[in-house]
Amino acid sequence: MFVAAPAAFRASDSPTNAANVVGAMLTGWHYIALLAPILLLLIEWRRARGAVIALVFAGVLFAALEVALDLRVRAVRAASVVPISSLQRNDPVRRRFGLLHGMSSLSLAMQILIAAAATVAIERDPTPTAH
Numbered sequence: 843m844f845v846a847a848p849a850a851f852r853a854s855d856s857p858t859n860a861a862n863v864v865g866a867m868l869t870g871w872h873y874i875a876l877l878a879p880i881l882l883l884l885i886e887w888r889r890a891r892g893a894v895i896a897l898v899f900a901g902v903l904f905a906a907l908e909v910a911l912d913l914r915v916r917a918v919r920a921a922s923v924v925p926i927s928s929l930q931r932n933d934p935v936r937r938r939f940g941l942l943h944g945m946s947s948l949s950l951a952m953q954i955l956i957a958a959a960a961t962v963a964i965e966r967d968p969t970p971t972a973h
Contacts, residue, residue: 901957
């Protein structure tokens with residue numbers, strides 16, 4: 843999303859159209875971001891690698907947070923009678939949108955960092971611990 847969203851805004855004829863494209867991509871991302879770590883969590887639970895389980899669980903939490911924040915962002919956008927980008931920077935609606943959008947982006951970045959850390963943890967301990 844950190845590459846696709848700026849590209850959508852550069853290539854689009856309006857910020858509203860670009861936001862619609864990015865929103866459609868995020869919908870697909872939410873399924874991947876929630877289902878993939880849940881599946882990995884189930885796999886790792888059987889292997890009993892505590893560090894990996896903790897990392898993947900944190901990834902699931904950040905994915906759920908990102909979904910919730912994205913839904914709030916969409917609600918703010920839908921409730922605005924004008925495009926968010928046309929509001930004054932100090933407008934309360936634009937400020938709320940910006941805060942939620944920033945938190946959503948931070949949550950997405952955390953998912954990526956956690957996925958990288960989990961990958962490193964898995965590679966460092968390829969042998970599952972026996973029960």
